[in-house]
Amino acid sequence: MEQILQQIGDLWSRYTSGREAASIVKLPQSGSDRMYFRVTGDNGETCIATYNDHLKENETFFAFSTGLGSVGCPVANVVAVNENGNIYLQEDFGDVSLLNLLETHGYNDYVYSLFRQSLSKLAHLQVVGGTQIDYNHCLTAREFGKQAILSDLLYFKYYFLDTLKFPYDKQALLDDFEALSTYLTHTENKHFMFRDFQSRNIMVKDDQVHFIDYQGGMLGALQYDVASLLWQARAELPDEWKNSLLDYYIDEASNHLSQPLDRYLFTAQYNGYVLIRLLQVLGAYGFRGFFQRKAQFLTSIPLALRNLKWFTGNRRMGIAVPEFDKCLQFCTSDEVMERFEPLKATEETPLVVHIHSFSYKRGIPADPSANGGGFVFDCRGIFNPGRFEEFKTQTGRDKSVRDFLEQRTSMPDYLNSVFDLVDITVSDYIKRGFSSLQVNFGCTGGQHRSVYAADALARHLKNKFGVRIELKHIEQDAKNWVNNPA
The missing domain is CATH 3.30.200 (Phosphorylase Kinase; domain 1)
Known part of the structure; x- marks a missing residue:
């Protein structure tokens, strides 16, 4: 680094x-x-x-x-x-994305106007900007054609569907994939396709939108990018927004084309691309979450499944794919949805998670609860910020120390493993009505690494489970008491 x-x-x-x-x-x-x-x-x-x-x-x-x-x-x-x-x-477009504004302000007129602006500039980028693209520079395929569509479908199959252990007819599913990819390939309008056009890749600065992360672009159907934006799982756009914004986009794209789009035909194939995009996203979440063990992607799976459930119940693609339909029905069943919906604590949940940071010089904290014990995580394998003079008087709660641990050490990977282990126990304890769990993080001085890790776990458990937390930084609390006795 x-x-x-x-x-x-x-x-x-x-x-x-x-x-x-x-x-x-x-x-x-x-x-x-x-x-x-x-x-x-x-x-x-x-x-x-x-x-x-x-x-x-x-x-x-x-x-x-x-x-x-x-x-x-x-x-x-x-x-x-x-x-x-x-x-x-x-060029720096700032830190505020369209997704940030949506999450901050909700579904108001200002955010809606930014979605309209994004779609207007997307239409210009696809049709006019696409004339300036040398497609020989494309990273993978030059065109989002039949093979690329099949690739997205197989991505979903291998990294999400197959992890569910659902017994389906493999050859029948592959036949359906073949039929669907052939159907979607026959589109009249192929222009520049952004490939990952979603609200987190749209930055907003001075009320103007700017696009990032388009290096995966290729020649493809206009519908794909619109589907990516309007059906993004985390955005959860209302149905009336999706419909009105799609109508607006069709008008904007028609302004740049020699012939206006056929609204009926465009919408029919659009539904197919919505499905492809929803499945590609689930495949990506599965790959990042199950195989690369990045926990934040697993938390997005319930949103994506709810999107898929609504789509399969309300939209039609104009092509029969029976085995595929059977697999989609299983993916959106209550049984599967419950696997990914995080268990939430209620006001009646007795569990309290006691999280401590401590110094190994003073020893591991005792657990006075009836069962005793709990997790003890040793943070001394993480590179110590305390070795640097500028950090000696700071703790794991100071921004410069947090930046150091996040940017220059393996702390993020370490915490991902911690979260995996603790999540299993917290979920089980909530179900079984247990009242206490202790989790301890130790380092040499109880000042930097253990403090940062304890704070991170407290945030994670609060956000994921809504469970009650009692957080104590033993070494730091002792120092504060010495310096400021009652």
Whole structure:
């Protein structure tokens, strides 16, 4: 990490004609392996630095940015690239996404206007921007055709459906996949397809929308991107919004085409692409959650399943796929939905989770509850911020220490494993009516790593289960009492 930060600083200095960066802060990482940083200059100017060893992906992003930007599409301006091609600086659109605004403000007129603006600029990007794209730069397939659709269906099959252990006729399902992909391939309008057009990839700055993460784009049907935005699981858009925004998009896209879209035919195939997108998302959540063990993706599965359940009950694709329908009915059954819906504590739930940070120098905290015991996690395998002079007087609650642990250590992976273990017990204890669970995090001094980990687990359990938490930082509480006795 130190080497990456140094290289980003060198690139910034080259870009600004010798000026040093005032700060380089790692941004939260999402589903990809790319790492993002916000670089701030001494005059307040900022850029987003991206580190990505997938050089082909970087080259695609550069080419698409140049082509789309040349006709006024709201995409990133890449301002500097290092010699190795694995670090680049791009325009900073801020931290506020359309999804953030939706979650903050709800379904109001302002947010609705931003969805309309996004769809209007999407139509321009797809049709007009697409004329400036060299599709030889595409990362995988040049076109989202039959093979790409089959690939998305198989992604769902392997990484989600097969994890459910549902006994289906494999050959019949593959035959249905073949028929559906053939049906969806026959579309008259193929233009630039963003591929991951959802509200978290739409940044809002000064009431204007900007698009990021379009390097997976290819030639494809107009319907796919609209389906991605309007049916995003976390957005949970009301049905009336989905319908009116789809109508608005059809009008906007027609303005850029030589012939207006046939609304009936467009909508019929749109339903098929909605299904493909919903399944692709479930496959992605399954892969990231079950196989890469990233817990935040598993929490999104219930939303995606509710989306799929509503769709299968209310929309038709115009093609018969009986074995596929049987699998979808099982995926949206109460039995499956209950597997992924996190158990929630109620006011009557007796369980209290006692979370402590402690110093190994003073020993593991005792558990006075009737059963005794509990989890003890040793944080000493995580690189210690206390070795650095600037952190010696700080704790795991200070931002600079949190940044260090999140950006320069294996703490995020460590906590994912902790969450997996503790979640099993908390869920079981809620069901069985147990009243107490103790979880302890220890490090050398009980100041940095254990404090950060205890706070993180408390947030996680509160958000996921709504369970009561008693959080105590033993070493820090003792120091505070010495310095401020009653």
